[in-house]
Amino acid sequence: MYKRVASPADxxxxxxxxxxxxxxxxxxxxxxxxxxxVVRKELSLGSFYFDPMDIMAERCLDFxxxxxxxxxxx
Numbered sequence: 902m903y904k905r906v907a908s909p910a911d912x913x914x915x916x917x918x919x920x921x922x923x924x925x926x927x928x929x930x931x932x933x934x935x936x937x938x939v940v941r942k943e944l945s946l947g948s949f950y951f952d953p954m955d956i957m958a959e960r961c962l963d964f965x966x967x968x969x970x971x972x973x974x975x
Contacts, residue, residue, distance in 0.1 A: 910940040919949070 922930060932941055932952045941952055965971045
């Protein structure tokens, strides 16, 4: 578990955590905390990480585009 105590996020600690979970066989990680969405952006975390907030936002946009309530994105 990552406990954030400083801003910006500590990249060295984050890399150690990532190396550990990958060594344990983890193939992907869910950033299931609002604060971790910020860490993802600060450290430019890659495709190993899934952010539920981003996924839900995309699904909402898709839903309202299909209903014609918002314009299609580029």
